Amino acid sequence: MSAHIPEVQSTEQLREKWMKPEVISGSEILLRSLLLEGVECVFGYPGGAVLYIYDALYGFTDFKHLLTRHEQGAIHAADGYARASGKVGVCIATSGPGATNTVTGIATAFMDSVPLVVITGNVVSSLIGTDAFQEADITGITMPITKHSYLVRNVEDLPRIIHEAFHIANTGRKGPVLIDIPKDVSANKTLFEPGQSIKLRGYNPTVVPNRLQLDKLAAAIQEAERPVIIAGGGVVYSGGHEELFEFVTRTEIPVTTTLLGLGAFPSGNELWMGMPGMHGTYTSNQAIQQADLLINIGARFDDRVTGKLNGFAPLAKIVHIDIDPAEIGKNVKADIPIVGDVKTVLEMLNPLVGRSNKADAWRTKVSQWKQDKPWKYIDSDTELKPQWVIELLNDTTSGEAIVTTDVGQHQMWAAQYYRFNQPRSWITSGGLGTMGFGFPAAIGAQMAYPERLVISINGDGGMQMCAQELAICAINNIPVKIVVINNQVLGMVRQWQELIYENRYSHIDLAGSPDFVKLAEAYGVKGLRASNKEDAKQVWQEALDTPGPVLVEFVVRKEENVYPMVTQGSTIDQMLMGDSE
Amino acid sequence: MMMKSHAISVLVNDQPGVLQRVSGLFGRRGFNIESITVGQSEEVGLSRMVIVTQGDDKTLEQIEKQLYKLIDVIKVVNLSSKPMVGRELALIKVKSEPAERPEIMGVVETFRAAVVDIGTNSMIVQVVGDTEKINAMIELLQPYGIRELSRTGVTAMIRGNA
Numbered sequence: 001m002s003a004h005i006p007e008v009q010s011t012e013q014l015r016e017k018w019m020k021p022e023v024i025s026g027s028e029i030l031l032r033s034l035l036l037e038g039v040e041c042v043f044g045y046p047g048g049a050v051l052y053i054y055d056a057l058y059g060f061t062d063f064k065h066l067l068t069r070h071e072q073g074a075i076h077a078a079d080g081y082a083r084a085s086g087k088v089g090v091c092i093a094t095s096g097p098g099a100t101n102t103v104t105g106i107a108t109a110f111m112d113s114v115p116l117v118v119i120t121g122n123v124v125s126s127l128i129g130t131d132a133f134q135e136a137d138i139t140g141i142t143m144p145i146t147k148h149s150y151l152v153r154n155v156e157d158l159p160r161i162i163h164e165a166f167h168i169a170n171t172g173r174k175g176p177v178l179i180d181i182p183k184d185v186s187a188n189k190t191l192f193e194p195g196q197s198i199k200l201r202g203y204n205p206t207v208v209p210n211r212l213q214l215d216k217l218a219a220a221i222q223e224a225e226r227p228v229i230i231a232g233g234g235v236v237y238s239g240g241h242e243e244l245f246e247f248v249t250r251t252e253i254p255v256t257t258t259l260l261g262l263g264a265f266p267s268g269n270e271l272w273m274g275m276p277g278m279h280g281t282y283t284s285n286q287a288i289q290q291a292d293l294l295i296n297i298g299a300r301f302d303d304r305v306t307g308k309l310n311g312f313a314p315l316a317k318i319v320h321i322d323i324d325p326a327e328i329g330k331n332v333k334a335d336i337p338i339v340g341d342v343k344t345v346l347e348m349l350n351p352l353v354g355r356s357n358k359a360d361a362w363r364t365k366v367s368q369w370k371q372d373k374p375w376k377y378i379d380s381d382t383e384l385k386p387q388w389v390i391e392l393l394n395d396t397t398s399g400e401a402i403v404t405t406d407v408g409q410h411q412m413w414a415a416q417y418y419r420f421n422q423p424r425s426w427i428t429s430g431g432l433g434t435m436g437f438g439f440p441a442a443i444g445a446q447m448a449y450p451e452r453l454v455i456s457i458n459g460d461g462g463m464q465m466c467a468q469e470l471a472i473c474a475i476n477n478i479p480v481k482i483v484v485i486n487n488q489v490l491g492m493v494r495q496w497q498e499l500i501y502e503n504r505y506s507h508i509d510l511a512g513s514p515d516f517v518k519l520a521e522a523y524g525v526k527g528l529r530a531s532n533k534e535d536a537k538q539v540w541q542e543a544l545d546t547p548g549p550v551l552v553e554f555v556v557r558k559e560e561n562v563y564p565m566v567t568q569g570s571t572i573d574q575m576l577m578g579d580s581e
Numbered sequence: 582m583m584m585k586s587h588a589i590s591v592l593v594n595d596q597p598g599v600l601q602r603v604s605g606l607f608g609r610r611g612f613n614i615e616s617i618t619v620g621q622s623e624e625v626g627l628s629r630m631v632i633v634t635q636g637d638d639k640t641l642e643q644i645e646k647q648l649y650k651l652i653d654v655i656k657v658v659n660l661s662s663k664p665m666v667g668r669e670l671a672l673i674k675v676k677s678e679p680a681e682r683p684e685i686m687g688v689v690e691t692f693r694a695a696v697v698d699i700g701t702n703s704m705i706v707q708v709v710g711d712t713e714k715i716n717a718m719i720e721l722l723q724p725y726g727i728r729e730l731s732r733t734g735v736t737a738m739i740r741g742n743a
Contacts (some may be wrong), residue, residue: 143602146608148652151597168652202594202655329639338678 014062021193026155026186027056030119033062033162037065039090040207041081041447043074047094048134049121053408054198065226066447066476069468071098075105075498077301079114080441081244081405084402085448086239088115088170096134099180102142104434104535107145109176111431112260116168116176118146124151124184139180147175150574155188155340160196167198172205173324174237189306209340209348216336217295217319218352224293226315226362230276230305233260233430234298234322236423240343241265243299247346251356252364256284258299258428263420267399271363273370277305278566279412282373285564285572287366298322298342301331302431305571321345373577375416375564384531386410386485390417391542393455393483401453402427402445406438406462409491412562414457436465443469453481455542460486460513467519473549474524481543482525482551484516487508487558495561499576520551531555584635584713586615588737591630591648592656594624599653603630606651612636612644616669616734627655631736653720667737671715672697673706676726685725692718703728711735 018032030053033043034099041064046054057065068074071093080091089109093102099120121131139149150161158181165177221227226332235244241264248255248271250252256273265272274281275286288294294316299305301320307314309331320327321342322332328337338345377387393401399419404427405411411428422425425496427445429437442456463484473480488509497505517527526546530536536554543550563578593599600619608616615633622629624675634644641659648657660667677685677699689696694708708718712735719730 140601141597143605200652203652292628324650326643326650330643 004254004448019194021191023189024192025052025056025189026152026158026181027052029155029158029190029192029253030181030186031056031060031160032192033159033194034090035062036089037162037166041066042090043068043077043081043093044092044445045071045074045094045098047098047121047125049051049095049098049183050092050186051182053092053119053121053181063449066443066472068522069471070466071101072105072436073443073466073469073472075102075116075118075445076108076434076437076440077447077469078116079105079437080404080427080444081448082109082114082202082444083112083441084424084445086237087448088117088166088445090117090119092119093119093121094134095138096136099136099138103145104432104436105139106142106176108429108432108434108437110147112146112429112512113174113233114176115174117165117169118178118354120178120180121158121186122151122180122182125182126184128182139178144180145176146178147173149178149180151180152182152185155185155190158185159192159194163194163196164198164200168200168203172203205341206325206339207323207341207344209321209338209345211348213336213338214345214349214352217338217349220293220317220319220336221251221253221353221356223358224356225272225358226287226291227251227293227295227356227359228287228316229253229255229273229298230258230288230294230299231255231256231261231264232299234342235261235264238298238323238342238344239296239423240341240346241244242364243343243346243350246350249352250350252363253295253356253359254287255362258302258305259415259428261299262415262426263423265320266421267419268421270367273366274375275415277302277307277572279416279562279564280305280572281370281375282364282564282575282577283369285566285575286369289571289573293317293319295319296321296517297346300327300568303331305572307566307570311571319523337513375561377560380557384533384536384554386413386487386554386556386560387417388533389483389485389536389554389556390414390457392536393457394418396540396544397453397455401455403447404428404438404442404445404454404456407433407435408457408459408462409487409495409560409562410457410459410485412492413485417550419531436463438462439480439482440469442482443473443478446478446480454479455481455482455483457485459491460484460488460510460516461490463516464513470520470523470525470551472551477548479548482520482549484551484553485556486513486516486553487556487560488513489558490561491558492562494558495565498561499565500567516551516553526550527553529553529555584637585661586635587630587641587659587661588659588665588735589634589644589648590660590737591632591654592654593628593630593651594655595626596653596676597626599628600630602651602653603632603648606641606647607634607644610643610647612640616732618734618736620736631660631734633735658739660739663743664740665737666740667711667729667735668709669712669715669733669735670707670709671718671730671732672720673708673722673727674703674729675706675722676728677704678702681725685722688721692721694718
């Protein structure tokens with residue numbers, strides 16, 4: 001099942017070879033530096049300004065390079081790789097259009113705090129600023145969407161810059177770092193001396209929290225009658241899921257996991273309430289609104305979670321744990337702010353906390369809500385329901401797959417009906433909401449875990465935004481199971497137009513989309529289709545039994561809506577329950 | 582919500598693009614900049630920016646925190662929270678026929694400002710002080726006709742040993 005990509009040799013074997021001080025070109029310095037950072041796989045696309053770099057990559061096998069069919073595919077794949085593995089994702093693109101094609105992917109990673117190092121070529125230094133062929137000021141363009149960026153002026157600076165970039169990308173609040181390398185810098189030679197220590201005076205993330213704040217939180221838990229935990233992506237990114245589990249086990253406080261927090265806490269646990277916010281569970285939203293203590297662990301009070309801010313968790317004392325001090329107090333005022341790495345915070349916190357003894361009645365209430373109002377839908381015998389398809393995927397994989405999604409209705413259904421039990425098994429563009437993300441991200445995840453089952457769930461809209469990457473699945477035998485939930489319409493837009501814009505369906509009809517089965521086959525990927533339950537079960541099993549990549553199209557009901565739904569401007573307890581009621 | 586003017590001192594790496602990083606941050610997050618000055622600091626390789634901005638306490642807190650997220654920002658100090666010295670320099674080219682000169686010189690002297698250039702029918706007045714003083718100087722010179730005005734923006738420092 002593993003991909004046909006040459007295996008890399010072990011780091012230990014090669015380290016000595018790479019560390020050797022030698023006079024080499026900027027391009028070779030780049031490759032060696034990447035190896036020394038532990039890079040095993042990069043995603044890229046060549047072009048004029050990176051010709052020296054690709055020349056150095058000629059015959060190079062010490063790490064994998066996956067040639068995508070679009071720079072956007074490369075950057076999303078690097079993102080998926082990073083989210084699945086926890087390592088830094090690396091992407092290479094040429095100057096000008098190559099670099100600007102990565103912009104959406106950089107913004108996607110920035111919004112969701114994903115560590116990336118993006119390497120772009122630029123025109124030769126002497127031409128910078130002259131509107132030269134394929135010149136773009138990519139450091140300027142990406143300044144608002146990178147954690148940091150570098151324009152390399154001298155080849156001597158390259159080893160230090162690469163080392164710093166990886167450090168910045170993967171510490172503190174993680175994020176993308178861009179390194180722009182003019183063509184002459186990648187050609188110039190200098191003595192390569194690796195292994196500098198990091199000296200960044202302006203960068204010193206607070207990892208260890210203030211102990212006094214932890215004592216306050218421990219005391220608040222003892223007093224709370226209606227406590228709630230919101231767990232976010234920070235739990236996953238810090239690797240603090242086991243500590244979270246211990247925290248919940250000790251305190252017995254009900255937990256809701258945000259879209260990016262799915263998998264941070266096992267969905268089968270009786271204290272799990274589902275997801276909060278716009279398409280969250282009734283239980284999560286009611287619990288937040290009635291809580292007297294709200295403990296936010298590594299989530300950023302995004303507007304899709306809070307709904308109308310003025311009226312969010314009106315009764316609660318707010319505790320906010322985040323590595324990024326700027327998130328604390330940005331949207332919701334914190335009564336007990338705790339700055340630190342989530343894993344470290346929870347490690348220190350766990351010995352201090354006990355069961356929330358005053359919350360027994362609350363736990364009963366929450367569990368009653370959970371029983372009375374789960375996510376549900378009305379199934380059909382004549383039409384295929386998208387929720388049913390997600391349940392099929394879940395049931396046949398025991399919730400053990402890595403699932404990536406695109407953006408829209410299918411994303412919400414996947415969040416609602418796939419049951420995640422481990423972190424880093426759910427990969428979705430939460431903050432930016434990037435269509436075209438899901439499929440290339442799945443390729444990246446598969447490169448990180450060649451032996452695991454990776455399912456890419458897409459809508460018929462988003463599938464067409466990066467469909468060209470079917471080629472690299474076929475050529476490299478990357479065995480992603482590509483699911484297209486086809487309702488022949490831009491479903492989430494349709495839903496809003498139905499519910500809020502009085503059925504004025506404006507430019508959402510995707511009739512005329514390609515035959516997805518034939519599209520897959522045109523690239524050399526097996527294609528299957530189902531439009532009823534029997535066929536669906538059968539083709540899905542066939543897909544699972546097929547060793548290589550497979551695209552499975554499920555033709556589903558067009559008019560299906562995602563419920564519950566909190567419309568914009570409402571508090572989150574004002575939920576449209578739709579036909580799930 | 583109290584909207585107040587605050588002077589913030591920002592110690593930054595003297596790197597290309599650092600001004601763009603700081604001003605871009607203010608722009609995209611909707612923070613206002615009344616004035617911004619940049620120059621060398623006491624340490625080689627570091628520059629000091631003094632930014633005058635308006636906002637309530639919550640905005641100011643966000644400005645400080647967001648600034649600290651920039652890798653090139655070393656230190657942020659809200660100068661207005663402490664006793665400080667804030668100074669600005671203005672050059673004012675004021676119309677002055679020879680007959681008017683003594684009168685204008687009188688105004689200038691009262692303000693402990695200086696005339697730094699005299700032309701045939703204009704002169705340049707240089708005034709240093711806090712923003713109020715400069716505003717007052719401008720107001721007084723207005724009736725003679727101001728041809729050109731150039732202000733540096735405020736630079737500032739905390740008083741005493743702090």
